[in-house]
Amino acid sequence: MLLLPQRSGTVRPPMPNGACQRIRYREQLAMAFVFDTVPANRGLIDMDNPREVAWWTKRFACNESQLREAVEQVGPNAAQVEQLLDGQEYILTV
Secondary structure (H helix, E strand, O other), rough: OOOOOOOOOOEEEOOOOOOHHHHHHHHHHHHHHHHHOOOOOOOOOOOOOEEEEEEEHHHOOOOHHHHHHHHHHOEEEEHHHHHHHOOOOOOOOO
């Protein structure tokens, strides 16, 4: 069996046949997921796109209803929504 040196100086056996292909496939899926979830226009919030809504709720650390209320109050401009949500645990409407 051929042993390949690692950077740390330890030796590990080579990967079984097909393992490298599976790792590359998983990396491609992970990269596709990352690119799919980032909004196309980070300046505007598209409330009709569920992936964008999920991304913005993580970005602003709020839930979907808080994000929807903020967008209704100030519009889809991400900077204005962030200012409204910044430092507020809940959006209060009177």
